[in-house]
Amino acid sequence: MKIVDIRTRCVAIPLNCMLRHNTGVHPGYFLRTIVEVITDEGITGLGEIGGGDQRGAIEKIKSRAIGLDPFHLETIKLRVLRSVYYISNARIYAAIEMACLDIQGKALNRPMSDLLGGKVRDSVPFIGYLFWRYDRPQGGDDSCAEDLADHCEELAETLGVGAMKLKAGVMTPAEEARVLELCRDRLGDDFGLRIDPNGLWTVPTAIRIGQRLGDLGIEYFEDPAWGLEGNAAVRQAVSMPIATNMYPACFDDLGPAIRMGAADIILTDLHYWEGPKGVKDLTAVCRTFRLGVSMHSGVEFGIELAAMLHTAATIPEMTFAGDAHYHYLKDDIIEGGKLQYADGRIAVPTGAGLGVTLDEDKMKFYEKFYEEKGDYYSRFHQDPKRPDWTPTVGGM
Structure with missing residues (x-):
């Protein structure tokens, strides 16, 4: 062939x-x-x-x-x-x-x-991804922590998700910290909380907010400050795990990141880490150095989401719910329409190859x-x- x-x-x-x-x-x-x-x-x-x-x-x-x-x-x-x-x-x-x-x-x-070793789970859990929104379906813009906490409750009810992540760095750090505090209060101690300012915050700000959130039992603090040095500095000063999809986001930076202690959890990504087999290579390194693994979302449609599902299903250590922007999409380009959530999970396609068609x-x-x-x-x-x-x- x-x-x-x-x-x-x-x-x-x-x-x-x-x-x-x-x-x-x-x-x-x-x-x-x-x-x-x-x-x-x-x-x-x-x-x-x-x-x-x-x-x-x-x-x-x-x-x-x-x-x-x-x-x-x-x-x-x-x-x-x-x-x-x-x-x-x-x-x-x-x-x-x-x-x-x-x-x-x-x-x-x-x-x-x-082809990737065989699945160890038939479906993959996903989070409710929270963004500050303009032009919401119900009208208006998100303007305060209560708006995002309301949205989190809505996603927990409609999708069945058991965790969230706030895309931070938009409002003041204190207001964004308040989103997680409200979600913990409303959704209980077992609901997973994450926050990701995408490296925007200074190290002092990230440490201050990380210490404020220390009693919430959040799953991880993702890319709290800029670069390997920033993440490593914050990691030394806060109690929760530090995760990243930015530093490192390629194999060239993985060794230095591990030596520096820059992160506890690496978010895998099919594109940053050279495809599904590259993600498997990354996972082997994480297993060796006892790093956690989760999965990053790159605003994918159904083709890549299917590849993410197949890949995540073969990784025993991927116990964190994956990221997904998918619930914001109105439609998809695959036959049968959007892949469906059930109790916060999406089933791994069972057909040959990806199991989806255009x-x-x-x-x-x-x-x-x-x-x-x-x-x-x-x-x-x-x-x-x-x-x-x-x-x-x-x-x-």
Whole structure:
């Protein structure tokens, strides 16, 4: 079997609100580049990649994969990722690996999880991801801690989630700490709490807020300050575990992070860590050094969510509920519509490969929607309701 072509399409799907974060605003939709790896035996594998319109990047790299066997992932990685750093990156390779594993599963009539060692769970738990919102479904904007605590209660009731994470760094640190305090009071001691200012806070601020939250029993404090040094400094001064999806977010930084004691928990990500098999490699290192593992969300649609489910299902140590922006999406591009939550969990697809297929009518519809809306990464670090605002690392 040989790869004969790689095709790409950009799609955008609307959200039920606008999501604020410390470097800008998701403007009411998410966008992804969908990758189709085509073989000479008529089997097509699906991949997905974020970070804006990646069609040009894939076009530059695809000649290095054409003619290769989709089962030979080490060769593909050498050709596509390792030797062409100036036009490739882990995100692009991960989408191709995802598609190749989909091809392998379809060829063998086995689910992707079987190619990664076999699943140890049939479904994966997810959190209720809390963002400060503009243009909420019920109208208005989130403006105080009570608004987010209300939203957390809503997600616990409608999705059945047993944990939350606040995307912090938007309001004052004290007001964001109050969100977790309200959620603990309303949802009880067994409900998981997390907070993630994405490295925005200064070390003194992160330590102050971490010490304030110390009695809440939060699951982890994610990227409280900037860089390996920032996270390591906060870790020495607070009682709760420090987690990261930023420092480290690649294998080059993993060794220094472990030597420095920068984190207790690493959030895996299919794109940062070089695909599903790369995540398995990362997990082996975490197992060796007794680090916890969780899973990061990159505003994925159903293709990548399926790959995340297959991967997480094969990792015994992944006992934390995974991140997911999925509940903000109004629709999906896969047949059957959005994957469904049940008691806060999403079932691992059981079909061959990824176990999901594209809905071509939805693809055409959301391709057109993308063309109308455009690639927002050129205006991602802006706030439409605060035109003079600019993100500032260490600004709080």
